[in-house]
Amino acid sequence: MNEFRELAFALADRNHLSHPFKDGKAGLEWARGFMDRHPNLSLRKPEATSAARAMGFNRVAVKQFFDLLVNVVDTHQLTGDRIFNCDETGLTVNPKGHLKVIAKKGRRQVRTVTSAERGQTVTAEICFSASGTYVPPMLIFLRKHMKQEFQTGLPPGAYSEVHETG
Numbered sequence: 001m002n003e004f005r006e007l008a009f010a011l012a013d014r015n016h017l018s019h020p021f022k023d024g025k026a027g028l029e030w031a032r033g034f035m036d037r038h039p040n041l042s043l044r045k046p047e048a049t050s051a052a053r054a055m056g057f058n059r060v061a062v063k064q065f066f067d068l069l070v071n072v073v074d075t076h077q078l079t080g081d082r083i084f085n086c087d088e089t090g091l092t093v094n095p096k097g098h099l100k101v102i103a104k105k106g107r108r109q110v111r112t113v114t115s116a117e118r119g120q121t122v123t124a125e126i127c128f129s130a131s132g133t134y135v136p137p138m139l140i141f142l143r144k145h146m147k148q149e150f151q152t153g154l155p156p157g158a159y160s161e162v163h164e165t166g
Helices: 002-014 028-037 051-056 059-075
Strands: 084-092 121-129 134-141
Touching: 002 028
Parallel strands: none
Antiparallel strands: 084 121, 121 134
């Protein structure tokens, strides 16, 4: 919010607009009012993006990508049911944070049982076609030997030794 207030001051100053701003930035009330006047904007925490990825996302690179995409789709006469987008995300098996619990006053320690595998990640792979069909999600566990409890509820044949690492 500080950077936003400093930018408002700099823009008003550069454009020779009269303003009540002091100390090189707009006031908190002005910033809140601005956000209220523009409900389509929100203050959010940005996600980390590598410099290399940010540099690769430019007008020339995007145009080259879409030119290539159009060429491949036309050359191979691809339809939506043959174009898929896959993505993966990491899921923490047992996240560090715990919900709060209600405990009797005066208790010095309130405990919870945690897994020895706390903090390990499972990779989920998700894949949809341009026509809306999807491949059932795939989970990739990092281990040499699959634990039986991870297989509970899986359809027959969903797990094989091929999925194991190491």
